[in-house]
Amino acid sequence: MSRLIREFLGFMRFLAQRFDDDRCIQIASSLTYTTLLSLVPLIVIALTVISAFPVFSGLMVQLKVFLLTSMVPEVAGKIITVYMQQFSEKAARLTAAGIAALAVTALMLMQTIEHAFNLIWRVTTPRPLLQRVLTYWAALTLGPLLTGASLSLTSYLVSYSLGYVAFIPSLGVVVLKIVPLVITTLAFSLLYLAVPNRHVPWRHALTGGLVAGLGLELMSRGFTAYILHFSGYTLVYGAFASLPVFLLWIYLSWLVVVSGAVVAASLSYWRGGMWRIERTPGRRYLDALCVLQALCRAQHRGEALTLAALQRETHVALEELENILRQLRDARWVARTAGQGWLLSAHPGDIAMLAVFRRFVFNPDEALPPGSDASLAALSGRTASSLEQALAGSLEDLCARPGPV
Structure with a gap:
């Protein structure tokens, strides 16, 4: 048991070193900046795509609540929801050029994510331009539909399980906690599978997705507790207090996502204790043989x-x-x-x-x-x-x- 613990702690140090070598803090900062420019266009495009399908018409309000309450703390979400709702309503009057500008801004975020993941997975050759454009377009169109389908499934599971709450009172609480975590884990796993231009074993992607999902849940609880009990920042920022809270939340969220990516990219070093071996030219020569x-x-x-x-x-x-x-x-x-x-x-x-x-x-x-x-x-x-x-x-x-x- 002690040997297994030493192995685990050593691998954790390897992960921490890789996190630092890949400059993940700078990557999270870059993604935060790009997200500020791209978040609203992404939401507008998602709502536009979903509104084109009548089967998801009843989920429009639920999707807005899910996107905003899941991505920002509830305290700041009340103000930010109003701003994004106003923008979404005005976006319906955009011209073709305006819609194209929104799409380009959204594509900037996707390109930044792909570049960041390729750095973490040490990819030297990116996808061809045409393949990247097709992948981004598929994500913009199919992503909202998959989100709507997952919300429909979540609503069905929650409503189905509530029928058993009278017999098993704790079941409703378990479902309400577990189902969102499962959906978040699967979403991150799909992200780690599809984005890097490299073969990623599904077990590694699922493990990284679980780490990111649990990390996001823990961070959400800690962040909300901090805001509720240490509200002194409102005295400093006043009416703009929601802005630094939102920025910090996006930054911490990307730190969690990038950490899950580092875990998924590093798990192949666990087999055979490869994480202990220094990557020298001589080592690569032996590996090539x-x-x-x-x-x-x-x-x-x-x-x-x-x-x-x-x-x-x-x-x-x-x-x-x-x-x-x-x-x-x-x-x-x-x-x-x-x-x-x-x-x-x-x-x-x-x-x-x-x-x-x-x-x-x-x-x-x-x-x-x-x-x-x-x-x-x-x-x-x-x-x-x-x-x-x-x-x-x-x-x-x-x-x-x-x-x-």
């Missing part, structure tokens, strides 16, 4: 390996695995199949160990820095000669050796 060896053995079996299968066989974290595969593909040693599997695209005998080392660790053929003296050039030459002797052989020789014990 493990990947090539796994693909070589799969080739002997006449099959390709999916990303998940490669991760299970090599115990390399997913983001590191994708970066390694990208470099191997650039070298034309591996290729991706139409079924999203990976296989060798070169004969194992043509993949020299020295060539792999040069790609991932050190290439003596690269030009020395300007101003380097002859001794450095001589050292590079001796290193190259030593490497040629130590790394003689190919992937075929490596695969001919006994497998892991």
Whole structure:
């Protein structure tokens, strides 16, 4: 038990270090600023889309209450609701150019979210522009419909469970508390699955979504308690007291969402204790050899390996695995199949160990820095000669050796 606790605490330190390395505080600040510009356009677009479907007409008021009371504390929501209601009513008279401007502003938030998540998942290649535009448009149109459907389901479950309250008095309280948490968790999980331009296992996304959902619930309770018991800020800000409260709430909410993303992105390091290993060029070289060896053995079996299968066989974290595969593909040693599997695209005998080392660790053929003296050039030459002797052989020789014990 003590070993498990030490492992857990060590992984928590790894998460905290990754949170700091990814500059998540700055990411939350950037998302807060973009949200201020995009929140009202997003709500207007959502209400416009839902109003186009008569089946959701009875949920319009419920959706407004859900969006505002869930995203801001109740104390500040009373004032902010009035402002957003007035804006939504005026937005109905917008011209086509005005609607387009609203859509562009809403897309800014979605692009910022995608960029932030790609940073957290260490994605180096974003989606193509056309694919991003189609994804954003689908989110703008389908997102409100899914929200309306979830609200309908919530209303049905709550009304259905209330019939049993007379027999089980605590059931109504449990349903009213659990159902919103489940919906929030699923929403965050879908966000972590769909936004990063990288394969995210659904278990990792669900775990991150649960962390974000619980964090948002705890933060909401703590934030509301602070406002109710420490209301001195109203003496300082007066009539503008709701504005700093709203800003702080958005910022803390994004901190929670980003924290859940860090958890979801880091869980692939838990397998095999990869979080304890420092990511050096030598480590990546060994991981690349493990990947090539796994693909070589799969080739002997006449099959390709999916990303998940490669991760299970090599115990390399997913983001590191994708970066390694990208470099191997650039070298034309591996290729991706139409079924999203990976296989060798070169004969194992043509993949020299020295060539792999040069790609991932050190290439003596690269030009020395300007101003380097002859001794450095001589050292590079001796290193190259030593490497040629130590790394003689190919992937075929490596695969001919006994497998892991």
